[in-house]
Amino acid sequence: MRLFYAALALEANTFLPLPTSYQAFVEKLYYPPGQYPAQQSHQTGAMDALRARARRGEIELIEGSCYAAQPGGAAARAAYERMRDEILGQLEAAPPVDGVVLNLHGAMVAHGYDDPEGDILERVRALVGPDCVIGIELDPHCHLTRKRCALADIIVLFKEYPHTDFAERGEEVVDFVLRTIRREIKPVKSVFDCRLIASFPTSIQPMRGLVDRIMALEGKERVLSVSIGHCFPYGDVPECGARILVITDDAKPHGDRLAEAIGHELIALREQAAPPEYTVDGAIDFALAQQGGPIVIADTTDNAGGGAPSDNTTFLHRLIARGVQGAAVAPIWDPLAVRLAFDAGEGARLPFRFGGKVSLASGAPVDAEVEIIRCVPNAHQTFAGAIVPLGDVASIRASGVEAVLISTRAQAMGTDLFSNFGIDPKTRKILVVKSNQHFYASFSQIAAQVIYAEGDGALPRNYKKLPFTKIERPIWPLDATAEPKLII
Numbered sequence: 010m011r012l013f014y015a016a017l018a019l020e021a022n023t024f025l026p027l028p029t030s031y032q033a034f035v036e037k038l039y040y041p042p043g044q045y046p047a048q049q050s051h052q053t054g055a056m057d058a059l060r061a062r063a064r065r066g067e068i069e070l071i072e073g074s075c076y077a078a079q080p081g082g083a084a085a086r087a088a089y090e091r092m093r094d095e096i097l098g099q100l101e102a103a104p105p106v107d108g109v110v111l112n113l114h115g116a117m118v119a120h121g122y123d124d125p126e127g128d129i130l131e132r133v134r135a136l137v138g139p140d141c142v143i144g145i146e147l148d149p150h151c152h153l154t155r156k157r158c159a160l161a162d163i164i165v166l167f168k169e170y171p172h173t174d175f176a177e178r179g180e181e182v183v184d185f186v187l188r189t190i191r192r193e194i195k196p197v198k199s200v201f202d203c204r205l206i207a208s209f210p211t212s213i214q215p216m217r218g219l220v221d222r223i224m225a226l227e228g229k230e231r232v233l234s235v236s237i238g239h240c241f242p243y244g245d246v247p248e249c250g251a252r253i254l255v256i257t258d259d260a261k262p263h264g265d266r267l268a269e270a271i272g273h274e275l276i277a278l279r280e281q282a283a284p285p286e287y288t289v290d291g292a293i294d295f296a297l298a299q300q301g302g303p304i305v306i307a308d309t310t311d312n313a314g315g316g317a318p319s320d321n322t323t324f325l326h327r328l329i330a331r332g333v334q335g336a337a338v339a340p341i342w343d344p345l346a347v348r349l350a351f352d353a354g355e356g357a358r359l360p361f362r363f364g365g366k367v368s369l370a371s372g373a374p375v376d377a378e379v380e381i382i383r384c385v386p387n388a389h390q391t392f393a394g395a396i397v398p399l400g401d402v403a404s405i406r407a408s409g410v411e412a413v414l415i416s417t418r419a420q421a422m423g424t425d426l427f428s429n430f431g432i433d434p435k436t437r438k439i440l441v442v443k444s445n446q447h448f449y450a451s452f453s454q455i456a457a458q459v460i461y462a463e464g465d466g467a468l469p470r471n472y473k474k475l476p477f478t479k480i481e482r483p484i485w486p487l488d489a490t491a492e493p494k495l496i497i
């Protein structure tokens with residue numbers, strides 16, 4: 010059995026003026042065929058499962074290119090077409106394959122393409138023919154379009170948010186693809202469109218319970234896989250919205266009933282799914298009133314994982330103005346400030362300007378007398394065992410407030426985002442992390458408490474503030490009434 014694998018991942022925030030170039034992919038994750046290292050990443054979750062089978066001699070694996078960029082604005086047209094055509098060229102040059110497995114994230118937008126993943130699948134299908142089995146692993150923050158569902162035989166989304174289960178879901182995609190090739194199963198999809206946009210962290214109730222319930226359904230009564238597409242609300246494309254995907258082994262009526270029932274469960278919890286958010290000063294007040302620490306505050310509106318610049322300074326300004334001691338903020342994306350810190354060197358004290366650069370939503374830069382704590386070239390943090398590059402990193406201290414300045418944009422994921430740069434996160438009173446949810450898996454291990462704050466960054470939780478033009482209406486909460494329905 011011969012399989013082809015490639016990856017192309019971008020979560021595109023169509024509301025931001027941050028173009029995603031070819032270089033942005035290369036800086037984050039790019040491996041030509043055969044050069045992928047023995048490390049895991051949530052953008053390439055199926056790779057390990059395929060390599061393990063190739064090592065055991067069960068399959069012949071043809072590796073294509075792997076690309077993933079940090080979430081940002083829509084991909085430049087030439088960048089997207091270059092990567093797409095590179096991967097298609099590799100597939101075309103390969104001997105005939107029985108299966109194709111792709112990691113695609115699922116929320117890419119490119120200039121001229123609202124559904125690049127659908128475009129890729131259409132071209133792959135044209136190359137491999139109707140009998141080849143195509144399986145894709147997607148992020149739950151994807152646009153689960155009708156076109157993709159029609160073109161891919163197997164689609165499995167991560168269930169967890171934070172996305173800690175990318176390896177398990179990748180294993181499932183590969184397993185289902187191989188069983189379909191062997192004609193052991195006949196996968197049939199049911200898709201329910203919930204007609205809503207919202208955020209669904211799975212580490213807290215009531216979403217935790219729903220994820221546990223869908224996992225208990227799998228492997229019984231011909232149910233192969235159940236996925237909840239959370240949607241990516243900052244991607245203004247026609248089919249943006251939460252959808253339920255059930256894949257059965259040739260039992261569509263049962264799949265339809267399940268998809269609809271799970272869809273209504275998701276609709277019922279949509280208003281309680283996301284945790285309450287403090288204001289910036291409300292979050293600082295709360296943290297200062299607690300015994301012990303650290304109190305971890307998520308600055309959700311400046312989450313690079315949703316495409317935000319991650320250089321909003323509102324928390325920094327308020328912490329410094331209030332004279333707070335023992336607070337640390339990370340990450341602040343400011344390559345220029347990092348360069349200046351490297352030029353000054355560790356231990357230097359100087360007047361210093363940082364943050365507040367990319368857009369109006371970045372706020373005003375901070376000007377302060379700072380001490381350079383650490384300068385680390387080519388640095389990283391970790392997420393669920395995976396290495397997340399940060400470029401050159403400088404940590405600085407401005408009176409009682411420390412900040413970690415990074416050169417390669419990323420959201421807060423692991424506590425080593427502080428500890429790698431001379432800041433012991435366990436001993437700080439307040440840790441402000443620029444992330445919506447991925448920080449949680451690691452930071453909840455050391456936090457006395459985790460709270461969420463709505464700052465004034467680029468990602469408002471109130472979606473009515475976003476200037477949608479393409480999304481199909483009506484959809485909740487933009488419209489008071491919407492009509493959920495089975496669409497496949």
Ligand SMILES: [Zn+2]
Nearest residue numbers: 148149150172
């Ligand atoms: Zn995601």
